Amino acid sequence: MSDKKAIVKEKIYGPSELRPRYGAGGCRGCGHPLVAKAILETIEELDIAGRVIYVQGIGCSTGGLGTKLDGTVQAHGPAPAVATGIKHALFDDAIVITLQGDGDCAAIGSGYLIAAAARAQRITVFMYNNANYGTTGGQLAPTTLLGQVTTTTPAGREPRMFGYPIHVPEMLATMRGVVYSARSAINTPANYQRTKRYAKVALQKQIDDVGFSFVEVLTPCTINWHMEPVDAMKWIGEEMIAEYPLGEFKNVAQID
Amino acid sequence: MEDATLIHGYEAIPQGALDAGCLHFFGYPITPQNEITEYFARELPKRGGRFVQAESESAAVAMLFGAATAGVRAITTTASPGWGLMQEGISHIAWCELPCVIVDCQRGGPGQGTTRHAQTDYLSVTRGGGHGGYKNIVLAPDSVQECYDLTQLAFYLADKYDNLVIVLSDGILMQIAEPTKLQTIDFPPLPEKDWALKGTAKKGGKFSTIHSTRGLAGTYVQILKALHEKYQKITDSEVRFEASQADDAELLLIAYGYVARSCKGAISMARAEGLKVGLIRPITVWPFPYEIINQKASQGCKFLVVEDSMGQMVEDVKLGTEGKAEIHFLGLLARHQSGELGMLFPETVFTEVKKLL
Numbered sequence: 089m090s091d092k093k094a095i096v097k098e099k100i101y102g103p104s105e106l107r108p109r110y111g112a113g114g115c116r117g118c119g120h121p122l123v124a125k126a127i128l129e130t131i132e133e134l135d136i137a138g139r140v141i142y143v144q145g146i147g148c149s150t151g152g153l154g155t156k157l158d159g160t161v162q163a164h165g166p167a168p169a170v171a172t173g174i175k176h177a178l179f180d181d182a183i184v185i186t187l188q189g190d191g192d193c194a195a196i197g198s199g200y201l202i203a204a205a206a207r208a209q210r211i212t213v214f215m216y217n218n219a220n221y222g223t224t225g226g227q228l229a230p231t232t233l234l235g236q237v238t239t240t241t242p243a244g245r246e247p248r249m250f251g252y253p254i255h256v257p258e259m260l261a262t263m264r265g266v267v268y269s270a271r272s273a274i275n276t277p278a279n280y281q282r283t284k285r286y287a288k289v290a291l292q293k294q295i296d297d298v299g300f301s302f303v304e305v306l307t308p309c310t311i312n313w314h315m316e317p318v319d320a321m322k323w324i325g326e327e328m329i330a331e332y333p334l335g336e337f338k339n340v341a342q343i344d
Numbered sequence: 345m346e347d348a349t350l351i352h353g354y355e356a357i358p359q360g361a362l363d364a365g366c367l368h369f370f371g372y373p374i375t376p377q378n379e380i381t382e383y384f385a386r387e388l389p390k391r392g393g394r395f396v397q398a399e400s401e402s403a404a405v406a407m408l409f410g411a412a413t414a415g416v417r418a419i420t421t422t423a424s425p426g427w428g429l430m431q432e433g434i435s436h437i438a439w440c441e442l443p444c445v446i447v448d449c450q451r452g453g454p455g456q457g458t459t460r461h462a463q464t465d466y467l468s469v470t471r472g473g474g475h476g477g478y479k480n481i482v483l484a485p486d487s488v489q490e491c492y493d494l495t496q497l498a499f500y501l502a503d504k505y506d507n508l509v510i511v512l513s514d515g516i517l518m519q520i521a522e523p524t525k526l527q528t529i530d531f532p533p534l535p536e537k538d539w540a541l542k543g544t545a546k547k548g549g550k551f552s553t554i555h556s557t558r559g560l561a562g563t564y565v566q567i568l569k570a571l572h573e574k575y576q577k578i579t580d581s582e583v584r585f586e587a588s589q590a591d592d593a594e595l596l597l598i599a600y601g602y603v604a605r606s607c608k609g610a611i612s613m614a615r616a617e618g619l620k621v622g623l624i625r626p627i628t629v630w631p632f633p634y635e636i637i638n639q640k641a642s643q644g645c646k647f648l649v650v651e652d653s654m655g656q657m658v659e660d661v662k663l664g665t666e667g668k669a670e671i672h673f674l675g676l677l678a679r680h681q682s683g684e685l686g687m688l689f690p691e692t693v694f695t696e697v698k699k700l701l
Contacts, residue, residue: 137544137545138545139545141542141543143410146556146557150557155551156544156551157544157551158542158543158544158547158551158552159541159551159554160410160440160541160553160556161553161554161555162406162409162436162555162556163409163433163436163556166402166403166406166409166433169402169403169404169406169407170410171410172396172407173370173406173408173409173410173411173412173413174410174411174413174414175410176368176394176396176411177368177394177410177413177414179394181543182542182543183543199399199400200399200403200406203399
């Protein structure tokens, strides 16, 4: 790697105590390493790295961390249940987070997610939303926008056959066991800071043993969207945020 | 029996787990083993343990996976349809080599089948059950005492081999009560679980990753080979069976679980008439005691496999005898009545024995 490229990479991805190697989120322009970096920086700022255990699902979200923390990569979907097992095994003496894609979290894993939220499980779920199934080559996701072309909706997502985009943090905000639910994006420096801000509150809720916390992050998938990195960031700002508004949908100091 | 307590199978299993130091239960109610779940719900909070009622058996096994990554002894208990739901998680447990214990109290299948006893999960349990080809150690008690003892053994073997161990029981064994010695078993020391996830602060900054994707880094074949070498080691060292009046037997009954009790009754009747009948009862149904079966086949024994199914373990007996012996089968159709309450009784087995000798 040339010096210049190394400097550019370091500016984007690192360096970080928790991040010994550059992101495994392989594709050019992928947003996952940025989300991972925002989460890891927040963990460092909260000074909780030694207590964190991460649980990853299967999909592009699997490769995005590459860190020095304790953690596990397990089946596609049940990360909130695995996190529940870890939390109880250690008698709550750990900060347990899950990092999941939109398919992992909101399709195959939606049951586990809802049940963990209903139990007010003291875990924090981070959901990467890139509006498609990245690892398997760009198929329909529960978060795919109406009209969006994927390899399994070649004519665009139409609702009669393929239903409607799912709004996870809004849905979770209706649940009593959820104490924090928010959506951010990774498309601008301001939104990168917003992601860190939301992550910090979500993790603090767990540190304070308040309840279940959740953050969704909109992130680009250049390869499957067939876009240049800059255009993909623009598409998030122009199309995705219109469907998925950013903000905090629930933030309470205690379960009512 | 001195120092014995009269308890049910559904009390012996959870008590065995508690006495093995298990403080974590994750499960979903299903008949005919709800009393086990309820026992844990009552007892674990008193001991500072954690009882979690999961949203499904798939979630229960995922929680079990999580607890095992953190290095604690944990358990889930279920019955056949729930066993079916767990297979995805079990395959991941196998690949990640996590020590876990699951109890399957068999009921009749397939599908919703019946909520009553049967032995129709044998092949699913002994062949792995889920995708990919792996092995669970499977212990099959035939008494309340063994329900208690084998549950303790299950935790030891799980930790010894970093493997899933199944206690394969059934609806009958759950509901019977017998005098049971509640004595904690002393097992040899086990290595420390230095791989367990606890947060790096508790491990001097050292971190571990337990990942089901570990074969993706060009190491798939290498890991698979090591896994199967472990299975071979278990096969070589952990076979357990009971041989009863087998030395001079011309006919050997092969049975496990509640059916083995009926067979013991049949043997008493047969011996009273001078018929040379014995029993080989696999206690580990995986690894299966092929060697003793093969030996007996070479000596000219005939076999009668008795199981409360349409014929599953009989396949293992065929493998063991290598075509050297006559094998007969008495199964679920020989129950004393055709409804779901029907059982395989000693008299039925005895009648069959008389036909064969």
